[in-house]
Structure formats: C-alpha cells, structure tokens
Amino acid sequence: xxxxxxxxxxxxxxxxxxxxxxxxxxxxxxxxxxxxxxxxxxxxxxxxxxxxxxxxxxxxxxxxxxxxxxxxxxxxxxxxxxxxxxxxxxxxxxxxxxxxxxxxxxxxxxxxxxxxxxxxxxxxxxxxxxxxxxxxxxxxxxxxxxxxxxxxxxxxxxxxxxxxxxxxxxxxxxxxxxxxxxxxxxxxxxxxxxxxxxxxxxxxxxxxxxxxxxxxxxxxxxxxxxxxxxxxxxxxxxxxxxxxxxxxxxxxxxxxxxxxxxxxxxxxxxxxxxxxxxxxxxxxxxxxxxxxxxxxxxxxxxxxxxxxxxxxxxxxxxxxxxxxxxxxxxxxxxxxxxxxxxxxxxxxxxxxxxxxxxxxxxxxxxxxxxxxxxxxxxxxxxxxxxxxxxxxxxxxxxxxxxxxxxxxxxx
Numbered sequence: 354x355x356x357x358x359x360x361x362x363x364x365x366x367x368x369x370x371x372x373x374x375x376x377x378x379x380x381x382x383x384x385x386x387x388x389x390x391x392x393x394x395x396x397x398x399x400x401x402x403x404x405x406x407x408x409x410x411x412x413x414x415x416x417x418x419x420x421x422x423x424x425x426x427x428x429x430x431x432x433x434x435x436x437x438x439x440x441x442x443x444x445x446x447x448x449x450x451x452x453x454x455x456x457x458x459x460x461x462x463x464x465x466x467x468x469x470x471x472x473x474x475x476x477x478x479x480x481x482x483x484x485x486x487x488x489x490x491x492x493x494x495x496x497x498x499x500x501x502x503x504x505x506x507x508x509x510x511x512x513x514x515x516x517x518x519x520x521x522x523x524x525x526x527x528x529x530x531x532x533x534x535x536x537x538x539x540x541x542x543x544x545x546x547x548x549x550x551x552x553x554x555x556x557x558x559x560x561x562x563x564x565x566x567x568x569x570x571x572x573x574x575x576x577x578x579x580x581x582x583x584x585x586x587x588x589x590x591x592x593x594x595x596x597x598x599x600x601x602x603x604x605x606x607x608x609x610x611x612x613x614x615x616x617x618x619x620x621x622x623x624x625x626x627x628x629x630x631x632x633x634x635x636x637x638x639x640x641x642x643x644x645x646x647x648x649x650x651x652x653x654x655x656x657x658x659x660x661x662x663x664x665x666x667x668x669x670x671x672x673x674x675x676x677x678x679x680x681x682x683x684x685x686x687x688x689x690x691x692x693x694x695x696x697x698x699x700x701x702x703x704x705x706x707x708x709x710x711x712x713x714x715x716x717x718x719x720x721x722x723x724x725x726x727x728x729x730x731x732x733x734x735x736x737x738x739x740x741x742x743x744x745x746x747x748x749x750x751x752x753x754x755x756x757x758x759x760x761x762x763x764x
Contacts, residue, residue: 370467378542384419388421426445479514520539541735544664546726559645565629572705574604578609581653586701604631604645651673651675654696667727673705676692690718
C-alpha cells in the first residue's frame with residue numbers, strides 16, 4: 354500500500370543534499386540557503402552531506418554552530434565508486450521514506466544524481482537541483498564528458514526545476530539537451546554582503562600578519578590549490594608584472610593538493626620571495642583578506658560564477674578574471690573590471706600591469722561593480738528567491754493534483 358499523499362501544510366519539510374561540506378563556493382551557498390530557510394517557521398530543514406575529507410577545510414563546524422539538522426553519510430564521496438554510491442542511494446532513500454520531505458533540493462554532481470534518484474524512487478513531490486558548475490567541460494576526457502552529460506539528462510527526468518547560479522550555466526545545460534530552458538531559474542549565489550561592504554578596518558593587520566608592507570602592491574587569488582584553478586598561470590604571469598612593479602606581492606588564499614608543486618614553481622621562476630601561500634582561511638576572515646589586496650585575480654578555467662568576484666567588488670577591490678562561464682555576468686570588461694581570454698598568460702600579465710598602472714581608475718570600476726552587485730548577491734536576496742520558487746512549485750503541484758482529486762486540499 355502506498356503512503357498517504359502529503360499535505361503542503363507548514364512546516365514544509367525540505368532536505369538539501371550536497372556531496373561534501375568543504376570550504377568552497379557551492380558549499381557556502383548551500384549552507385547560507387539552509388541557514389536562511391531555517392529562520393522561516395514555514396520550513397523544517399535538514400542538510401545531508403558526505404564527510405569533509407581533504408586539505409580544503411570544512412564547514413561542518415559552522416553548520417553545527419548554527420544548529421542545522423546535519424546528517425553526515427560517510428560513504429558519500431566525490432569520486433565514482435559504484436558499490437559505495439549504491440550504499441548512499443539506499444541510505445538516502447531510507448531517509449526520505451522516514452522523513453517524507455515535501456522538497457528535496459540537491460547540489461553538486463554526485464549528490465545531485467543520487468539524491469534525485471532516491472527522491473524519485475520514494476515519491477518526493479518536488480525535486481530541485483542547483484547547478485553550481487556543470488560536471489562536463491573541455492579539460493577532461495571525451496568519454497567522461499559523454500557519461501556526465503547522459504547522467505544529467507537522465508536525472509533531469511526526475512527533476513521538477515533547476516536553479517542556475519549564472520545564466521551561463523543554463524545556456525550550457527540547454528545546449529547539450531539536459532532540459533528545456535523554461536525549467537531553469539537563475540538565482541545568483543548569495544554572500545554575506547554586509548561583511549564585504551564594511552570599511553577596510555583590518556587591512557593593516559592582515560598585511561602585518563603575512564609580512565606585507567603597507568606600501569606593497571598586493572595581487573590576490575582566492576581558490577583551492579587544485580587542478581584548473583589557474584594558480585600556475587598567475588605564477589607564469591608574475592615575472593612580467595614584477596619587472597614593472599617590483600614592490601608587488603602575490604597572495605594565494607586557500608590550500609589543496611597542489612601546494613608543494615606551486616611552491617616549487619615559484620622557486621623555479623625565482624619569485625618565491627614575492628609569493629605568499631596563506632593557507633586555509635575561514636569564511637569569516639575572507640572580507641579582511643580581500644580588503645588587504647589591491648587587485649583580485651580569478652584565473653580558474655571553469656566556475657559556475659565565482660563568489661569571490663562579487664565579494665571583491667563589494668569590498669571595493671578591482672578584479673581581473675578569465676572570461677569563463679558566468680564571470681562576464683559580474684565582470685563587465687572595462688566597466689567593472691577586466692576580462693582575459695582563458696589560459697592567456699600574456700593577457701593576464703597585461704591586465705595586471707594595466708590595473709596597477711592606474712589604481713584610481715581600477716577602483717572606480719570596482720565601485721561600479723559594488724553598485725551593481727549589492728542588489729543581486731546578498732544571502733537574504735538568494736534565500737527570498739529560493740522561497741519564492743518553492744512557493745510557485747508548490748502552487749503548480751497543487752493545481753496539477755486538484756483535477757484528479759477534485760479537492761482543494763491537494764497533497
């Protein structure tokens with residue numbers, strides 16, 4: 354006998370599922386979403402994640418501090434492993450049967466596939482997936498891209514609606530036939546905007562902490578030390594910048610598996626004394642770190658829409674970015690910053706030299722970026738738009754059920 358249909362009466366039960374709670378944009382987005390939703394008595398929210406394994410840091414502590422109902426599935430990992438993934442599927446299905454959520458909202462590729470399949474198998478009425486970044490891209494094997502595209506097309510059959518963190522993500526997903534455009538809604542990734550809008554009170558403190566002089570020029574990069582994040586390109590571009598501006602320091606914020614390799618590359622280039630590896634920095638310290646910079650460079654080769662770009666602009670920090678994915682939705686070339694063709698080391702060094710040559714003009718562009726970003730990127734704006742999407746999907750589901758039941762109660 355199938356269970357009785359759910360009634361959409363408050364509190365609405367929402368379960369978010371993400372592969373891991375490391376320090377990262379998708380994870381911060383998800384955590385801020387859950388924190389915002391749980392402040393609304395209309396929702397009862399649970400967050401499911403795999404363990405935060407690796408050198409990238411974790412957000413589990415913050416989730417606990419904010420009293421989030423967090424469930425850790427030890428077998429949930431980023432890497433493909435059929436036996437372990439099957440275990441996670443059954444664990445998720447068991448959780449959904451027990452909790453009977455009205456909405457399952459998934460994030461990241463692994464959790465997105467398994468979570469949506471388990472939600473479909475257990476009759477969850479509304480299934481949403483947020484695309485923070487697509488799992489297929491030009492920098493991996495064709496067979497793997499083919500696999501991911503087909504898995505995403507399959508999972509789309511079980512998906513009520515998609516959220517994209519940038520219009521570019523919708524364009525790419527539609528282009529490969531994952532789902533029609535009308536099923537996508539762009540909701541920019543929320544950040545704690547007020548922390549970045551605050552005055553630069555800790556600039557001198559942060560500089561002193563890392564041995565940076567008050568008159569030094571600081572070019573910063575915020576990203577995990579991982580493949581495709583572009584740190585090597587910044588190092589390759591650095592000698593040309595240092596030839597013009599020898600007082601420049603390069604500040605890499607983040608940690609990861611490539612740290613030793615990047616440190617060795619800095620030594621090989623003879624610039625090790627000009628490069629600072631700051632290591633892991635907690636999100637609460639990020640506003641102060643960015644405000645200690647004169648320029649922020651984002652050289653990742655794939656990113657849905659890097660949160661650090663609006664963070665920097667809200668801080669009044671000039672930005673340079675590779676022209677990938679959703680970057681141009683924040684960085685308008687020559688208006689709010691500079692865009693560079695991906696993998697163009699020469700273009701990267703030229704943009705850094707151009708910015709440092711006229712910091713007054715660069716800061717004016719950052720101010721224009723701040724004006725544009727402050728209306729779109731606050732966390733409360735993101736949460737409000739997600740709540741509105743939930744309400745519209747609930748209303749549509751009720752309308753769809755009403756003719757069959759001939760009852761106003763719906764499910």
